Amino acid sequence: MSMEYKGDVTxxxxxxxxxxxxxxxxxTLGFKLLYKLDDIGWGELQGPDEKISVGxxxxxxxxxxxxxxxxxxxxxxxxxxxxxxxxxxxFDGDTSEIPEMVKLATFFDPDGNAMMLVESLTQG
Numbered sequence: 270m271s272m273e274y275k276g277d278v279t280x281x282x283x284x285x286x287x288x289x290x291x292x293x294x295x296x297t298l299g300f301k302l303l304y305k306l307d308d309i310g311w312g313e314l315q316g317p318d319e320k321i322s323v324g325x326x327x328x329x330x331x332x333x334x335x336x337x338x339x340x341x342x343x344x345x346x347x348x349x350x351x352x353x354x355x356x357x358x359x360f361d362g363d364t365s366e367i368p369e370m371v372k373l374a375t376f377f378d379p380d381g382n383a384m385m386l387v388e389s390l391t392q393g
Contacts, residue, residue, distance in 0.1 A: 277320040279313070280339050282382045283328035287312055290325045293379050297356050298341075317341060333381035346372045346388035353386075366390075 284290035287310055294300045294314050300323060305312040310327030323339075343349040346364055353376060354360065361375040361383070372388040 277322070279322045279324050280316075280337060281324040281326060282336070282378070282380065283331045284325045284378075284380045285328070285331055287325060287327050290378070290380065294323060294325070297353065297358060297378075331380045331382075336382070338375075338383045338385060340373075340385040340387050343386050343388055346374060346386050349386050349388075350374050350376075 282290075287305065287307070291302055291305065291312050291314065295302060298317075300314040300316055303313045303315055303322065312325045314323045314325070315321075316323055350360065350364060359377050361377070364372055364374040364386075366372045368390075370390055372390065374386045376384055376386070378384065
């Protein structure tokens with residue numbers, strides 16, 4: 270028996286302020302709000318692909334640095350990083366490179382949830 274996947278992914282993050290988090294994901298990463306349920310403290314946004322969404326749930330305490338770390342593939346990491354830095358996004362050090370493989374840069378949303386940018390250096 271094997272699991273059958275639909276092919277979609279929802280990444281969830283705990284946040285302290287739902288409206289502020291939604292605004293950040295829209296304005297900073299360009300995501301689109303799909304829906305918001307104030308009564309249960311939940312919102313979901315469309316990510317960079319129609320099969321990827323980000324769920325935001327209100328929590329009293331948001332654990333910093335835990336959970337999954339989404340890695341967003343970009344064509345030009347320097348340009349993407351520059352755009353995010355122009356929006357005061359905090360990065361964890363410099364962009365690193367694994368020669369002939371990838372360039373990586375870790376950044377954080379306002380609640381301290383870690384994410385990464387990745388640029389592939391391989392052909393194909």
